Amino acid sequence: MTAQTLYDKLWSSHVVHEEADGTVLLYIDRHLIHEVTSPQAFEGLKLAGRQPWRNSSIVATADHNTPTDHWDEGIKDPISRQQVETLDANIKHFGALAYFPFKDRNQGIVHVVGPEQGATLPGMTVVCGDSHTSTHGAFAALAHGIGTSEVEHVLATQTLVAKKSKSMLVRVDGQLQPGVTAKDIALAIIGKIGTAGGTGYAIEFGGSAIRALSMEGRMTLCNMAIEAGARSGLVAVDQITLDYVKGRPFAPSAEQWEAAVAYWKTLVSDEGAQFDAVVELKAEDIAPQVTWGTSPEMVTDVNGRVPNPAEQADPVKREGYQRALNYMGLAAGTPIQQIGIDKVFIGSCTNSRIEDLREAAAVIKGRKKADSVKLVLVVPGSGNVKAQAEAEGLDKVFTDAGFEWREPGCSMCLAMNADRLEPGERCASTSNRNFEGRQGQGGRTHLVSPAMAAAAAIAGHFVDVRTF
Amino acid sequence: MKAFTTVKGLVCPLDRANVDTDAIIPKQFLKSIKRSGFGPNLFDEWRYLDHGEPGMDNSVRPVNPDFVLNFPRYAGAQVLLARENFGCGSSREHAPWALEDYGFRAVIAPSFADIFFNNCYKNGLLPIVLPADVVDQLFRETEANEGYALTIDLAAQTVTTPSGASFGFDITAHRKHCLLNGLDEIGLTLQHADAIRAYEAKRRAEQPWLYR
The missing domain is CATH 3.30.499.10 (Aconitase, domain 3)
Incomplete structure (x- = not known):
């Protein structure tokens, strides 16, 4: 069998149906939802008399409009408040695996909350009406942002109509200088390839400097993949991934853990896998x-x-x-x-x-x-x-x-x-x-x-x- | 969705690269829970001299006479001519909603950001990639000729200039079919409901931890 990239593996394991022109129906495991890009999608669902295909795929929170002080006073801006209350009502009506509303102790930025809850797992497809969904690729999940029409499409069908991207390996080898972080790696990459450099690609980040990053650092890096034009960023599974996931609220239960880990360990690019483009940086060369x-x-x-x-x-x-x-x-x-x-x-x-x-x-x-x-x-x-x-x-x-x-x-x-x-x-x-x-x-x-x-x-x- | 077959439309040239979706429709207008009504706030920060907020009467706001959309000669434009990496940044579908609501039916550029590109097709807005030298030529011709209009024929996949020069463009068969017929993609996908259910049953058996 030919050597596969991590992206190849994630893609092919989610194809439900393929058309002659290469357009596929891609199955979606996790649907993250926030208040800004979902109201029109839920409205569309209601107007068509449809129900969510699998509401247990949904994890939702309110984050964009919420104030960061005086929570006791609620949301003062009436249209911000209406948007957040619309999400409350939609989740109440349609259901979800988990909802962390305004003021909940687990509430937060959707791309922080998902991983923290174990709702983002290796091998998943993860979508959200938000371009920074690329963040979740740090877990070797195929994750990318979608528009509101696609939010509605995923709600109604649990799939996306998609075309496979090209693959790019960004390899960063060596050791970062003290004080230099994942953010600096991300900005250095964007400085090198430009904000359109990754357009049409799924980027896998590899190399010894990436392997040395914590999950937090890997999330920062994958988060910024979209600023390089790539809808998704990826980092292969290793022990750091497994250690982060273990024990989180929506992580596999104890009896399923070993089976999950056995599968997750295959979520790496095979030796000799071919990428459409390769970009290399030396960690030592990166300054703040x-x-x-x-x-x-x-x-x-x-x-x-x-x-x-x-x-x-x-x-x-x-x-x-x-x-x-x-x-x-x-x-x-x-x-x-x-x-x-x-x-x-x-x-x-x-x-x-x-x-x-x-x-x-x-x-x-x-x-x-x-x-x-x-x-x-x-x-x-x-x-x-x-x-x-x-x-x-x-x-x-x-x-x-x-x-x-x-x-x-x-x-x-x-x-x-x-x-x-x-x-x-x-x-x-x-x-x-x-x-x-x-x-x-x-x-x-x-x-x-x-x-x-x-x-x-x-x-x-x-x-x-x-x-x- | 509005079907797209043939459009002959006035061209408006927006001569800057990396136009992001924050510029196309600023964040304060994303608080709406509707899909329509974004046209008056398209390019709000470039188009008006004051700060825009939802609920304002846009017809009385001071417009920026130096912004190309406000040039009288481009009033009623249906084709936006743009530069590299158009639509980069945020995934907000409010960007194509605003362009479509304003009256644009197509955007021509040497390249688009992926999410924006994809969002356009869901809204009857056709994003067309043409080579950079062709886009350069179209910029020159648009600026030199008042009333310059392009004819876009989706079935033939061509953009034709007033002088008769014609340029072909690519589009996937699936997208073309949906646009030409104004089809609801969800309805099409649900024709494969059995395949989705079968896939899901297999996945549930193999990776039960995904179905808690």
Whole structure:
């Protein structure tokens, strides 16, 4: 039998039906749902008089619209509240394996909650009406974001109409320098291949530097696969995967565990498997990364400078760079470490897990935020992450430094709730997108790791966390 | 879904790469629980000079005269001409909903982001990939000729310019069939309900831990 990639195995094990043009019906094991992209899908189901095919595949939570403070006052914005209440009503009507509503102690960002509950398992197909569903590929699950029509399609049929992607191996070998994290690997990859570099591909991340990452780090990396254009990212199963999954609420029971593990251990690319593209990076070469523009590919080392658009040969790219500098209020040639910031956001489905909070806290212990920094928001990814951080005393480290310790949710990653940048404000953010207006109209976002964000909060400008 | 057969439509050129779905429809408009009504807020932050929020009367908001969608010559455009990696970022289907609600029937670009590309087909909006040099040519011709319109024939898979030059494009047989006939994909899939049930029964036996 020919050697198969991990992606080949996951794909072929979920094909229900294949048409002559290669279009397949792909079976979906887990359907994650949040309040923003589901109401129209449930409405469509109702209008057609359909029921969910298998409501026990559904795990739902409210995360995008939920406030991160004053939970006792509820959701003040009436249309945000209506969207969250619509999800409450839809889950009540149609049913689910689990629902973690606003204020539930297990509530949180859907891509933090799924893995934490053991609702994301190796070998699954996982979908959600959210592009950062790629996160779950860290468990060797085939996971990707879908639109609302597809949410309705999965609800009604438990399948997706899909075409197989090409495969890309991104291999990172060697040892990361202290202070360099999965976030820096992700940004370095995007800097190398561009935000469209992975379009049409499923990316598998491999190599010794990936094997050395924790599950939290692997989730950060797979989360950002979509920022490289790839709908899904994957990491093969190993002992680190198994150790993370074991004992979680929806993980296999004790009597099924051995059988599950025996299967899961096959979820690796075979020796000699062929990929359509291979990209290689050396872990030692990766420095802490900071984005300077309005696309994640506009990124450089912390010791770098803002580039000069005039040096770009391609006119579309040159204009894009110039537009980005105008929007960001930056001059070509400015050293990254001279860029001062107004706000800091530590959170999002990219970097709000316990390890991220530990890394941020380790950098700031005993120090205070710079006076010039107006606000530092620390938003844990879930109620469980929050409880764990508080048990470790991390909340105290943050509040002692003058940071705000908030309730879980998506928060200022996309600013659908009240947490946002004002026009012209500059933010060091651990989130995933630095698009124009992403964190608030006119807001200026620089993407960094949690350690780099925390260090910037203390210094008031970007600093190299390796020497901070 | 609205069927797509042949469209002859005015072309609006949006000359920037990596246009993301946050730009196509900003997050505050995602709080709606409806599928329609997003057109007036398409490209909201570029199109208006003030900050838009749901519920505003868009007809009285100050428009940005420098944004291409507001040029009188492009009023009523049905074909959006765009650059590389159009529709990147968030999976929000509100992006194709907004484009369709505004009146666009097709988007032509050298490349699209995968999720956006897929979402378009579910909404009668045809994303067409043409080579970068052809897209360059279409940008030049659109900007040089007021009233420039393209004819898109889905059955023939061609885009034809006013001078008669014709360019072919690819589409899968399945997508073409659904678009030409305006078909509900769920109905088609449910014709395979027995196959889905059989697959599911086998999977339940082999991996019972997935069915808790």
